[in-house]
Amino acid sequence: MYGLAGAAEWPVIQQLLPDLEGKRIVDLGCGFGWFCRFALEQGAAKVLGVDISEKMLSRARDMSPSAIEYRRADLETLTLPESSYDLVYSSLVLHYLEHLAAVFAVVHRALVSAGDFVFSMEHPIYMAPEHPGWLLSEPGTRIWPVSHYAEEGRRTTNWLTSGVVKYHRMLATTLNMLIRSGFILCQMEEFAPTQEQIAAHPALAEERHRPMFLIVKARRDN
Amino acid sequence: MYGLAGAAEWPVIQQLLPDLEGKRIVDLGCGFGWFCRFALEQGAAKVLGVDISEKMLSRARDMSPSAIEYRRADLETLTLPESSYDLVYSSLVLHYLEHLAAVFAVVHRALVSAGDFVFSMEHPIYMAPEHPGWLLSEPGTRIWPVSHYAEEGRRTTNWLTSGVVKYHRMLATTLNMLIRSGFILCQMEEFAPTQEQIAAHPALAEERHRPMFLIVKARRDN
Numbered sequence: 001m002y003g004l005a006g007a008a009e010w011p012v013i014q015q016l017l018p019d020l021e022g023k024r025i026v027d028l029g030c031g032f033g034w035f036c037r038f039a040l041e042q043g044a045a046k047v048l049g050v051d052i053s054e055k056m057l058s059r060a061r062d063m064s065p066s067a068i069e070y071r072r073a074d075l076e077t078l079t080l081p082e083s084s085y086d087l088v089y090s091s092l093v094l095h096y097l098e099h100l101a102a103v104f105a106v107v108h109r110a111l112v113s114a115g116d117f118v119f120s121m122e123h124p125i126y127m128a129p130e131h132p133g134w135l136l137s138e139p140g141t142r143i144w145p146v147s148h149y150a151e152e153g154r155r156t157t158n159w160l161t162s163g164v165v166k167y168h169r170m171l172a173t174t175l176n177m178l179i180r181s182g183f184i185l186c187q188m189e190e191f192a193p194t195q196e197q198i199a200a201h202p203a204l205a206e207e208r209h210r211p212m213f214l215i216v217k218a219r220r221d222n
Numbered sequence: 223m224y225g226l227a228g229a230a231e232w233p234v235i236q237q238l239l240p241d242l243e244g245k246r247i248v249d250l251g252c253g254f255g256w257f258c259r260f261a262l263e264q265g266a267a268k269v270l271g272v273d274i275s276e277k278m279l280s281r282a283r284d285m286s287p288s289a290i291e292y293r294r295a296d297l298e299t300l301t302l303p304e305s306s307y308d309l310v311y312s313s314l315v316l317h318y319l320e321h322l323a324a325v326f327a328v329v330h331r332a333l334v335s336a337g338d339f340v341f342s343m344e345h346p347i348y349m350a351p352e353h354p355g356w357l358l359s360e361p362g363t364r365i366w367p368v369s370h371y372a373e374e375g376r377r378t379t380n381w382l383t384s385g386v387v388k389y390h391r392m393l394a395t396t397l398n399m400l401i402r403s404g405f406i407l408c409q410m411e412e413f414a415p416t417q418e419q420i421a422a423h424p425a426l427a428e429e430r431h432r433p434m435f436l437i438v439k440a441r442r443d444n
Binding site: 141147 | 350357363365367369371372373392394397398401406407409410414429431
């Protein structure tokens with residue numbers, strides 16, 4: 001599994017994306033640039049990929065046409081020109097940011113009026129637990145041990161490397177922050193694999209027990 | 223604990239309510255009429271309480287001034303006059319309804335343009351589990367056993383009487399249904415008791431581990 005098609009939630013994200021033809025697009029946390037190249041292939045007029053990892057950006061540049069601009073920046077201190085983009089996209093990075101409201105403000109300002117903001121992040125049901133990990137309940141059912149849902153803030157996990165820091169927020173907190181930043185919520189999805197996906201990848205079945213990803217489409221209100 | 227003040231989530235609901243002075247209000251699932259009387263005391267111009275239980279409505283009428291109208295109706299087949307209300311309120315009944323989209327359509331039609339819809343319902347984190355009930359994890363932490371989150375539909379529980387039927391929906395399903403019905407999401411809250419509430423009622427502490435109630439404020443868009 002590799003690139004966009006390797007992400008089980010990609011079909012859901014695609015449904016939320018506007019037509020990219022002729023659009024000016026920023027990808028916050030672009031990694032190796034998979035989405036940036038997809039956007040260019042779909043006819044985007046301008047594509048900017050931003051990431052904090054120079055290593056990933058270097059690889060992204062190697063794999064991309066020069067029409068895509070890559071910029072190294074910390075998303076929490078990033079600045080973007082005003083009313084200059086039609087779509088801001090971000091896949092699975094916002095839960096690493098402590099100051100999300102500041103990022104939402106930058107995105108709002110960078111979008112044209114009625115511009116789209118489509119992002120995915122880890123779902124708070126997935127992030128909340130003190131001890132994230134499946135348990136088997138008495139009757140043999142797989143359960144996800146939700147705890148500390150209302151205790152927002154740092155969560156340290158061991159994913160890829162040990163001691164990775166993420167920031168748990170209640171779902172209401174993220175949505176209210178979006179609304180207060182001047183966005184209108186257009187659609188929200190909580191990723192669950194389809195029966196077709198499970199048939200192809202049986203290990204995905206457990207993902208129907210609790211949502212791992214939140215996918216949001218919002219529109220700049222004014 | 224009794225009436226509105228007896229509900230731990232009432233302070234949160236109050237923050238979401240508009241000024242009721244002069245407003246025309248419907249309470250869907252009014253029970254004994256506590257909110258209807260509160261609305262009248264706050265200066266509402268017109269108050270209609272709807273419930274399916276004649277027993278509760280009879281008690282509501284006994285306790286209420288005649289200015290409040292009570293009507294027996296099944297919320298899933300209720301009709302209301304068009305553009306006739308400024309606020310539709312509903313507390314902890316919508317999760318009992320199988321056909322929520324039909325109710326949202328009736329509410330949308332009954333509200334004036336920019337009218338408010340404020341409701342609470344059981345949170346899907348609370349409703350999803352096959353076996354709802356606290357578990358103690360190995361290190362002694364209280365956990366809520368989320369499972370079957372993506373499997374929407376009937377849940378049978380034993381609350382007050384045995385075999386009570388509720389309908390679990392993913393949070394995304396409820397919000398998207400609202401948006402497709404022509405509402406704009408204004409604010410969402412996931413009830414968690416404050417430290418002051420826990421000091422007064424220590425048993426509430428566990429409610430910070432997972433949200434029991436969802437509270438939503440939406441506005442008729444057009």
